[in-house]
Amino acid sequence: MSEIRTEEMLLNMGPQHPSTHGVIRFVVKTDGEVMSGAMPDVGYLHRSIEKIGEKATYNGFMPWTDRVDYLAAMNCNVAYAMAVEKLAGIEITKRAEYLRVIAMELNRIISHLLAVGSLGMDVGAYTPFVHGLREREKVNDLIEELCGQRLTYNYARIGGVIFDMTPNWDKKVLAFLDQFAPLLDEFNRLLSDNKILRGRLGGIGVISKDDAINYNLVGPNLRGSGVKWDLRKEMPYSVYPELDFNIPVGTGEAGKLGDCFDRYIVRVREMEESAKILRQCFKKIPKEGEALVKVPKKIRPPAGEVYIRTESTRGDLGVYLVSDGSDKPYRLKFRCGSFTAMSIVEKISPGMMVADLIAFIASLDVVAPEIDR
Amino acid sequence: MTPQEIAKNLSQSFPDTNFVEGAKLPVTNVTSGEPSIVVPAGKLKEILKVLKTDTRFSFDCLSSLTAVDRKESFEIVYHLFSYKQKHSVTIKVSLPRDENAHVETVEDLWATANWLEREVYDLFGIKFDGHSDLRRIMLPDDWVGHPLRKDYNEAEDYHGISTTRPSLIQ
Numbered sequence: 148m149s150e151i152r153t154e155e156m157l158l159n160m161g162p163q164h165p166s167t168h169g170v171i172r173f174v175v176k177t178d179g180e181v182m183s184g185a186m187p188d189v190g191y192l193h194r195s196i197e198k199i200g201e202k203a204t205y206n207g208f209m210p211w212t213d214r215v216d217y218l219a220a221m222n223c224n225v226a227y228a229m230a231v232e233k234l235a236g237i238e239i240t241k242r243a244e245y246l247r248v249i250a251m252e253l254n255r256i257i258s259h260l261l262a263v264g265s266l267g268m269d270v271g272a273y274t275p276f277v278h279g280l281r282e283r284e285k286v287n288d289l290i291e292e293l294c295g296q297r298l299t300y301n302y303a304r305i306g307g308v309i310f311d312m313t314p315n316w317d318k319k320v321l322a323f324l325d326q327f328a329p330l331l332d333e334f335n336r337l338l339s340d341n342k343i344l345r346g347r348l349g350g351i352g353v354i355s356k357d358d359a360i361n362y363n364l365v366g367p368n369l370r371g372s373g374v375k376w377d378l379r380k381e382m383p384y385s386v387y388p389e390l391d392f393n394i395p396v397g398t399g400e401a402g403k404l405g406d407c408f409d410r411y412i413v414r415v416r417e418m419e420e421s422a423k424i425l426r427q428c429f430k431k432i433p434k435e436g437e438a439l440v441k442v443p444k445k446i447r448p449p450a451g452e453v454y455i456r457t458e459s460t461r462g463d464l465g466v467y468l469v470s471d472g473s474d475k476p477y478r479l480k481f482r483c484g485s486f487t488a489m490s491i492v493e494k495i496s497p498g499m500m501v502a503d504l505i506a507f508i509a510s511l512d513v514v515a516p517e518i519d520r
Numbered sequence: 521m522t523p524q525e526i527a528k529n530l531s532q533s534f535p536d537t538n539f540v541e542g543a544k545l546p547v548t549n550v551t552s553g554e555p556s557i558v559v560p561a562g563k564l565k566e567i568l569k570v571l572k573t574d575t576r577f578s579f580d581c582l583s584s585l586t587a588v589d590r591k592e593s594f595e596i597v598y599h600l601f602s603y604k605q606k607h608s609v610t611i612k613v614s615l616p617r618d619e620n621a622h623v624e625t626v627e628d629l630w631a632t633a634n635w636l637e638r639e640v641y642d643l644f645g646i647k648f649d650g651h652s653d654l655r656r657i658m659l660p661d662d663w664v665g666h667p668l669r670k671d672y673n674e675a676e677d678y679h680g681i682s683t684t685r686p687s688l689i690q
Contacts, residue, residue, distance in 0.1 A: 190658040197643075198667050360580050360603060363632035376603065453554055454584065454599050454610065465584050467597070478668075482584040482599075490635040519658060 155183065158501075162191050166269045166505045169515025171489070177501060185496035185504055187489050192519040200479035205231050205305060205446040208476070213299035215481050216517040218261060221247075221254035222459035223481075224303035229384065230455040230466040231305045235448035242436030243307035244386045249428050250302055252421040253290060253320070256327075257283045258460035259367075259414040259421075266411055266509040267338050270347045275338040282330060285323055292316060305446055307439040317429045324422050331418060339415055348411055349402030352495055352507035359405070362491040365484040366462020367417065368511055371397040371410030378458040390427050392420045407510035414512070445474045461485055461512060485517040521607050523555045526577065533570055534563065556597070556610035564613050565624045571600060571611070572629050578604045582630035585637065587644045589670045593617050594646055598626070615646065622647040643668040 161172035170191035176183045200208050212227040213220040225247050264279030287297045292313055294302040302308055338344055359372040377394045379387040395416035397409025450472040456465050465482035488511040559567050571577045579600035588595040598611040615621045625648040626633045637648045638657040645666035665672050674683055
């Protein structure tokens with residue numbers, strides 16, 4: 148009997164694949180179940196947002212920032228507004244700052260809910276995903292009451308935010324937070340303490356501290372590797388210095404430091420911290436102050452450039468803005484967390500099982516439009 | 521350290537280098553926003569290496585790498601950041617604006633530069649010498665032109681698919 152011949156197989160995963168979280172393609176080299184590498188192929192959702200930025204006026208570009216990362220549109224709105232404000236020297240009121248932070252933290256909760264829920268679904272736990280979506284709907288209703296939109300919020304403006312909160316809106320948010328805390332406990336019992344999930348994620352896709360910094364991973368992916376770094380704390384902006392919260396980091400409790408579980412659990416714990424921030428915000432928000440200060444209709448920042456970094460839900464979101472003194476940006480660049488997170492797949496994937504690649508991608512929480520812009 | 525202090529320390533490390541003609545200190549301060557350090561293209565790699573390895577700077581993170589089309593030249597912009605020292609600096613290098621614009625890769629200093637340089641190559645057409653995998657990243661491999669150049673004109677069609685559409689009004 149002759150020997151059984153084996154050979155490496157080239158497998159095409161995506162662009163339309165339920166577990167790639169959007170339109171991303173992976174070219175997987177595999178020998179049986181074990182991969183010798185996965186090569187990400189991105190760009191399917193490239194809409195040239197940076198070029199559009201050069202054609203739109205400063206105010207007119209705001210709705211486009213929603214489309215950079217549609218799951219964290221508030222954060223993108225605010226990051227862009229902050230960049231223009233810094234360049235044009237516009238001061239906004241404290242009340243507007245608080246409204247921004249409230250909106251951003253609500254957005255962080257629902258973005259993380261979807262991230263951890265879909266991670267559960269990708270590794271076979273469907274129920275917690277539906278629980279996450281149910282909570283997400285409640286917050287969507289709250290945000291809809293605030294700004295009229297449920298996904299692409301277009302809420303921040305250069306000079307503040309477009310609407311102040313409606314009467315009793317704060318009580319509705321607090322009521323949501325009150326019922327959310329026990330639900331998060333339930334979520335933890337269902338998913339985080341689940342032996343199967345810990346087995347599926349523990350020790351898989353380990354990213355070392357050095358690799359994380361070298362590949363410029365940001366946000367929960369960086370903190371999952373044990374780096375205690377959060378721009379809201381370390382290089383505070385807006386009203387974050389006045390707020391008290393912790394930075395959860397990965398500890399390797401389900402296997403090794405920097406594995407998929409660490410990135411997952413950091414997101415779960417960040418939701419608790421965001422709830423904490425929200426409660427403080429409603430106590431500290433000043434009663435007086437305009438939501439939107441008066442700014443010229445046509446904003447013309449003086450020639451110059453600025454690079455703003457903010458902590459979006461997917462981590463450090465950088466906005467590089469160059470002005471030539473006209474009413475349109477000369478150059479606008481978004482440096483996004485998903486882009487760098489995707490670039491590390493090629494390095495980590497060799498030796499991984501195909502099924503673990505799914506868990507690994509889900510744990511990085513990449514959003515395809517944010518990679519491609 | 522502030523950008524000014526970094527520039528001062530940097531000029532001590534490279535005493536023989538003329539950073540910009542006529543300027544002793546290599547800091548350009550723009551009318552508004554943040555200052556940046558302009559370095560000559562020939563010395564770029566050496567300077568970035570010092571910025572990464574020298575413990576006074578220890579820039580362990582390349583936060584962003586991008587380009588700006590200044591019409592008469594290309595500008596490559598490096599935003600460096602240090603987790604250890606908690607300071608950041610913007611390094612710029614100016615390249616003659618032609619089809620052969622190229623600069624040395626920094627992929628070996630910061631792994632994240634691999635994809636960032638591919639993006640700049642794709643959208644600006646600037647080549648990075650020594651890059652391990654210089655391919656288009658966003659656009660299809662057979663795309664004509666580099667969209668973020670200021671003189672880019674969109675082709676009328678791509679493989680027979682029109683890139684324009686008649687006005688919906690009328």
